[in-house]
Amino acid sequence: MSNLNTIADKIEEVILKTISYSNELKTDINNYALLYDQKTDNKWYIIFFFHEQVYHENSIKNGNCYHVYLFLQEELKQIDNDLPYSISFELGSPPSNKLEYEELLKKSTETYVSKGEQKICSKCGHSWNDHQLSGFIKEGETSPKEGWMICPHANCTCFITWDFKSK
Numbered sequence: 001m002s003n004l005n006t007i008a009d010k011i012e013e014v015i016l017k018t019i020s021y022s023n024e025l026k027t028d029i030n031n032y033a034l035l036y037d038q039k040t041d042n043k044w045y046i047i048f049f050f051h052e053q054v055y056h057e058n059s060i061k062n063g064n065c066y067h068v069y070l071f072l073q074e075e076l077k078q079i080d081n082d083l084p085y086s087i088s089f090e091l092g093s094p095p096s097n098k099l100e101y102e103e104l105l106k107k108s109t110e111t112y113v114s115k116g117e118q119k120i121c122s123k124c125g126h127s128w129n130d131h132q133l134s135g136f137i138k139e140g141e142t143s144p145k146e147g148w149m150i151c152p153h154a155n156c157t158c159f160i161t162w163d164f165k166s167k
């Protein structure tokens with residue numbers, strides 16, 4: 001497991017760098033959680049926490065969350081080009097006990113829950129099918145391999161990154 005610890009240390013280093021970058025953009029991100037899911041998909045979940053809702057909403061609307069995501073994405077590539085990860089933004093503070101930790105991990109790993117015929121986003125509770133997928137096509141590729149997803153509902157702050165690397 002020592003290799004995992006080394007990777008975690010490196011990721012935490014670039015997360016801190018990303019938080020100072022995000023402060024330059026005038027977000028109020030002041031905390032984060034780094035979760036690793038060994039049981040299901042061996043993926044790193046990076047969750048940034050906004051302190052106040054107004055900052056959270058504005059940063060989704062004006063693209064600052066997207067810029068933070070791009071910044072961190074570049075940094076993570078320096079660690080390992082194939083690192084499986086997911087970045088998201090929340091309001092509040094990181095988990096302070098095991099139960100909260102497990103709840104956050106569950107919310108992060110299960111993108112949606114099925115309610116009868118409907119798929120409900122586990123982050124925001126709106127219909128999963130309404131979520132809009134965006135991504136960029138890189139040189140030499142024919143389709144995007146990673147990108148982000150946002151919810152079109154008014155004032156919804158749902159923002160999840162996606163990738164095909166770990167699938």
Ligand SMILES: [Zn+2]
Nearest residue numbers: 124126151156
């Ligand atoms: Zn939503």
Ligand SMILES: [Zn+2]
Nearest residue numbers: 121124151158
């Ligand atoms: Zn959502």
